[in-house]
Amino acid sequence: MENQNYIYQAMFLLDNEEVRGQGFNATRDWVKATLEKHGASVDVLRLWGERSMAYTVGGRKRATYLLGWIHANQETVAAAKREMYLLGPVFRVLFLREDSIPEEELALGIQDSQVSIPDEVEEIEEEEYVDTKAEKAEAKEADKADKADEAKEADGEKASAKDAKVEKSDQPEAAEGEKTAAAKVKETSKEVTKEETKEEASSASESE
Amino acid sequence: MSQKSKHPHDFDCKDIESLQRYINGQGRIYSATRSGLNARQQRQLKRAVKNARFLALLPYGL
Numbered sequence A: 001m002e003n004q005n006y007i008y009q010a011m012f013l014l015d016n017e018e019v020r021g022q023g024f025n026a027t028r029d030w031v032k033a034t035l036e037k038h039g040a041s042v043d044v045l046r047l048w049g050e051r052s053m054a055y056t057v058g059g060r061k062r063a064t065y066l067l068g069w070i071h072a073n074q075e076t077v078a079a080a081k082r083e084m085y086l087l088g089p090v091f092r093v094l095f096l097r098e099d100s101i102p103e104e105e106l107a108l109g110i111q112d113s114q115v116s117i118p119d120e121v122e123e124i125e126e127e128e129y130v131d132t133k134a135e136k137a138e139a140k141e142a143d144k145a146d147k148a149d150e151a152k153e154a155d156g157e158k159a160s161a162k163d164a165k166v167e168k169s170d171q172p173e174a175a176e177g178e179k180t181a182a183a184k185v186k187e188t189s190k191e192v193t194k195e196e197t198k199e200e201a202s203s204a205s206e207s208e
Numbered sequence B: 001m002s003q004k005s006k007h008p009h010d011f012d013c014k015d016i017e018s019l020q021r022y023i024n025g026q027g028r029i030y031s032a033t034r035s036g037l038n039a040r041q042q043r044q045l046k047r048a049v050k051n052a053r054f055l056a057l058l059p060y061g062l
Helices: A016-022 A024-037 A074-086 A103-108 A120-207 B016-020 B039-054
Strands: A006-014 A041-057 A060-072 A090-098
Touching: A006 A016, A006 A024, A006 A074, A016 A024, A016 A060, A024 A041, A024 A060, A024 A074, A041 A103, A060 A074, A060 A090, A074 A090, A090 B039, B016 B039
Parallel strands: none
Antiparallel strands: A006 A060, A006 A090, A041 A060
C-alpha cells in the first residue's frame, strides 16, 4: 500500500526574487528535477500565475504560482516536500490527492512561460516609508516648537502671576488704610452724636 | 424534473471568485444555514477555503 502511486495536484509558491534572477523556466526545471529525483513522474507543470498574496509570507507580498499534476506515492511526496522547504526557490507547497488529471490540464503539459514580475511595489512602499519618516520628523520638530512656545508662555504666565501677587500684597495695605479711615470716620461720627445728645440733655434741664 | 443547482458541484481551492461568495468580509466561512449548502458540500467548501488560505489566495482573517 505504501508504494502505491496516486495522482496528485501540486501547487508550488515560488520566490519572485529567485524567479527574477534565474528565470521562470530554470526554476520550473529545478522543481521538476527535484520531483523526479524522488521518484515522481511529472505530467503537467505550468505557470498558474504571478499575483499578490492575501498575507505576507516571510516578508514576501507577491509570489509566482506553479501548478503541477504528478503521479507519485506518499513517501515521494513527503521527501520532495522536505527537500523543497530546505532548498531552492519554493517557499510553500500543497499536494492534493485527486482521482484523475483533467484533460485540459493534460493538453497543457510542461510549458515554457515568461513571467513579468512587477518590482514597483517594494519601491513604492520604501518611498511611502521614507515619506512617513520625513512626516514623523516634521511632526516631532513641530511638537518640539510647540513645547518650547508653551514653556515660554508658561514662564510669561508665571512672571505675570508673580506681579499679580506683588500687587495683591500691596492691595491689603491699601485696604487696611481704607478700613482705618472708615473706622476714624465712624469714631468721629459717634463722638458727634454723643456731643449732640449731651447738648440736648443740657437744653432740656435748662428749660425745666 | 431536476433543478440545476446554483452551487458548484466541486469546490476548487484555486477558484477564488466562487469561494469568495461563501466567506464574509472578515474571511470567515458562512454557516450551512446561511450558505444553503448540504453537509457534504459544506465540508468540501471548508476544505477548499482552508487550502486556499494555505496558498495565500484567501486571508485567514482581516
